[in-house]
Amino acid sequence: MRAVRAIQRLSEWFDQRLQLGRSIREVMEHPVPRQTASWWYVFGSAALTVFLFQIVTGILLALVYVPSAGEAWNSLQTLNHEIALGWFIRALHGWGSNFMLAIVLIHMVQVFFFGAYKFPRELTWIVGVFLLLMTLGMAFTGQVLRFDQDAYWGLGIGASISSRVPMLGPALVKLLLGGPIIAGATLSRFFALHVFVIPGLLLAFVGLHVLMVLKLGVNEWPMPGRIVRRATYVREYHELTATDGVPFVPNAIWKDIVFSGFILLSIAVCAVLLGPFGPGGQPDPTIIQTAPRPDAFFLWIYAVLSFLPPAAETPILLIGPVIGILVLLALPFVAGEGEKSWKRRPIAVLVILLAAVALGTLTHLGEHTPWSPVMDAWSSQPIPAEYLKGRTPLEHQGALVFQAKQCHNCHSLGGDGGKRGPSLDQVALRLTPDQLIRQVIQGGGNMPAYGKNLSPAETVALVKFLETLHPSGLAPARDASRSVALR
Amino acid sequence: MTRPDGVTRRGFLMKIGLLFNGAVGMALAVPVLRYVLSPVSRQQKSGYDSWLSLGALDQFPAGQTRLAKYRNPVMNSWDGETADIACWVRNVDGEKFQVFAINCAHLGCPVRWFAQSNLFMCPCHGGAYYQDGSRASGPPERGLFEYPYKVESGRLLIQAGELPTPGRAASGLRGGSGCVQFVQFNG
Numbered sequence: 298m299r300a301v302r303a304i305q306r307l308s309e310w311f312d313q314r315l316q317l318g319r320s321i322r323e324v325m326e327h328p329v330p331r332q333t334a335s336w337w338y339v340f341g342s343a344a345l346t347v348f349l350f351q352i353v354t355g356i357l358l359a360l361v362y363v364p365s366a367g368e369a370w371n372s373l374q375t376l377n378h379e380i381a382l383g384w385f386i387r388a389l390h391g392w393g394s395n396f397m398l399a400i401v402l403i404h405m406v407q408v409f410f411f412g413a414y415k416f417p418r419e420l421t422w423i424v425g426v427f428l429l430l431m432t433l434g435m436a437f438t439g440q441v442l443r444f445d446q447d448a449y450w451g452l453g454i455g456a457s458i459s460s461r462v463p464m465l466g467p468a469l470v471k472l473l474l475g476g477p478i479i480a481g482a483t484l485s486r487f488f489a490l491h492v493f494v495i496p497g498l499l500l501a502f503v504g505l506h507v508l509m510v511l512k513l514g515v516n517e518w519p520m521p522g523r524i525v526r527r528a529t530y531v532r533e534y535h536e537l538t539a540t541d542g543v544p545f546v547p548n549a550i551w552k553d554i555v556f557s558g559f560i561l562l563s564i565a566v567c568a569v570l571l572g573p574f575g576p577g578g579q580p581d582p583t584i585i586q587t588a589p590r591p592d593a594f595f596l597w598i599y600a601v602l603s604f605l606p607p608a609a610e611t612p613i614l615l616i617g618p619v620i621g622i623l624v625l626l627a628l629p630f631v632a633g634e635g636e637k638s639w640k641r642r643p644i645a646v647l648v649i650l651l652a653a654v655a656l657g658t659l660t661h662l663g664e665h666t667p668w669s670p671v672m673d674a675w676s677s678q679p680i681p682a683e684y685l686k687g688r689t690p691l692e693h694q695g696a697l698v699f700q701a702k703q704c705h706n707c708h709s710l711g712g713d714g715g716k717r718g719p720s721l722d723q724v725a726l727r728l729t730p731d732q733l734i735r736q737v738i739q740g741g742g743n744m745p746a747y748g749k750n751l752s753p754a755e756t757v758a759l760v761k762f763l764e765t766l767h768p769s770g771l772a773p774a775r776d777a778s779r780s781v782a783l784r
Numbered sequence: 785m786t787r788p789d790g791v792t793r794r795g796f797l798m799k800i801g802l803l804f805n806g807a808v809g810m811a812l813a814v815p816v817l818r819y820v821l822s823p824v825s826r827q828q829k830s831g832y833d834s835w836l837s838l839g840a841l842d843q844f845p846a847g848q849t850r851l852a853k854y855r856n857p858v859m860n861s862w863d864g865e866t867a868d869i870a871c872w873v874r875n876v877d878g879e880k881f882q883v884f885a886i887n888c889a890h891l892g893c894p895v896r897w898f899a900q901s902n903l904f905m906c907p908c909h910g911g912a913y914y915q916d917g918s919r920a921s922g923p924p925e926r927g928l929f930e931y932p933y934k935v936e937s938g939r940l941l942i943q944a945g946e947l948p949t950p951g952r953a954a955s956g957l958r959g960g961s962g963c964v965q966f967v968q969f970n971g
Contacts, residue, residue, distance in 0.1 A: 367864025
């Protein structure tokens with residue numbers, strides 16, 4: 298009894314000085330619409346939890362990490378291999394980053410589906426868009442701090458894209474890199490961005506975001522036919538919370554807490570089972586036997602970059618993101634009123650489906666990079682034996698040319714080799730011998746011309762080999778006019 | 785004391801104070817901006833583009849293309865291995881050379897030389913270039929970047945010091961069209 302009274306007196310002592318007790322009680326007890334105490338409403342708080350988790354694990358890494366181009370990679374190795382559980386903290390931070398991006402995206406999709414960006418929560422949405430951009434910024438700068446080959450060449454890609462800005466390009470590159478090349482100054486400034494600038498902005502914007510959620514109230518569960526009108530919405534919302542509201546604590550928050558705990562546990566499980574990300578090879582620009590590739594969340598951009606036609610690439614690269622961000626920012630003003638329910642917003646649902654399918658497909662392509670030559674196919678992936686059985690010596694010679702001249706790097710045979718060019722398993726059905734010769738010598742259709750690199754004998758042998766590439770039951774393509782002309 | 789137009793003495797002093805802070809802020813912004821923009825304004829400094837040796841000529845046999853390295857002219861002690869830059873040297877015929885940047889003209893990934901097919905290939909998005917650096921296929925809009933070079937007392941020198949990017953092509957570096965400007969022979 299005495300202990301309880303002592304605690305009470307202590308808390309009174311603090312509250313007399315802090316004057317926070319009342320506002321905290323108000324926040325805890327404020328009524329939220331009953332139906333929003335739902336598992337659909339847990340993603341925002343989970344994103345906040347993971348953000349705080351990233352701050353903690355980030356500080357732990359900063360105890361050891363050296364933000365110097367000459368030492369960063371070594372300090373990551375030390376973290377991975379020498380310091381007790383250093384690998385685990387790295388894994389937590391890396392997986393935390395993936396979870397944070399995923400949860401932020403899910404949160405955004407949920408908010409979009411539930412029409413929560415509509416009046417009076419437009420600014421909450423806009424702040425949220427900036428939070429998404431900052432989260433992406435954290436992911437990119439974090440990938441740079443894992444200073445390995447991918448980070449080094451990823452910076453080169455960033456520099457190449459920035460250099461295409463009209464007029465300002467070269468200056469932007471130097472500003473981005475902190476000098477004329479990717480070096481110590483580059484890593485130092487990305488460290489400052491990742492550790493001070495963006496997290497500081499994130500803290501401020503997250504505070505603003507949460508404050509607005511508390512002040513404006515949690516978005517009510519969307520009902521088909523319940524239309525948002527600027528004139529009446531606020532009154533209707535307060536009627537709803539007054540007649541059918543439940544206190545935020547504990548009725549709504551218990552699900553947030555349970556889900557956040559589940560997410561933290563998932564991050565820990567991923568970290569234990571799958572370990573930390575990299576670092577990959579040393580960031581030595583003279584080691585060129587590397588195929589740089591961004592982290593999972595940027596793979597779709599990597600894929601887009603291989604499909605844009607050269608002439609349209611620069612405008613699309615520079616204008617596309619601006620349009621995308623403007624569309625997101627304009628959304629609450631264009632559709633600030635009206636239906637909230639996804640059941641009455643078919644276009645919204647289609648947009649999300651389209652975006653999900655597009656991003657999923659591009660990410661999948663980014664993982665397999667069918668547009669890249671397989672750099673070692675010519676020396677490591679043999680031609681299938683059945684393509685060589687019973688062939689003439691000249692055709693065998695052609696098969697040798699096929700391997701030696703790196704044709705295999707871009708063209709697959711029996712599933713092995715590059716996917717850059719078409720598979721040649723049945724090429725004899727598509728092209729006549731004359732067309733094969735022309736294609737080999739002149740190239741075209743995104744194939745280099747090999748005229749200068751092949752002797753006539755090599756070309757003849759190669760084409761003889763290619764002529765054998767057709768299913769046994771089907772006759773190869775032939776020029777019907779040829780027999781007439783030669784008669 | 786309130787004047788008829790609503791301006792009070794204290795209110796006026798506050799505005800003076802704000803103005804004062806604004807002036808101090810502007811004065812401070814100048815050095816801060818110059819500090820932040822120093823990587824850009826340092827452009828004029830000598831060293832961003834200097835003549836660097838790639839080694840003796842006999843490392844680059846006639847008719848072949850070889851990988852070479854140089855240490856960037858502007859560097860800090862904490863740059864580590866990032867100050868080492870690679871490039872491709874093509875000895876065209878024993879007299880003429882071409883020195884290509886390692887960076888693909890598309891997005892800067894390191895291109896690799898395939899001597900058998902006489903092609904440079906990029907591992908990122910599949911850009912390919914002929915042996916003279918001109919574009920063969922893939923997404924690049926242009927040929928490989930080329931460093932100006934000269935031969936001096938049996939050594940091959942190139943003018944380098946800046947990451948070649950598509951936007952900078954106009955200023956110092958040239959496209960690999962096979963034509964050779966900037967070339968001096970002092971050896």
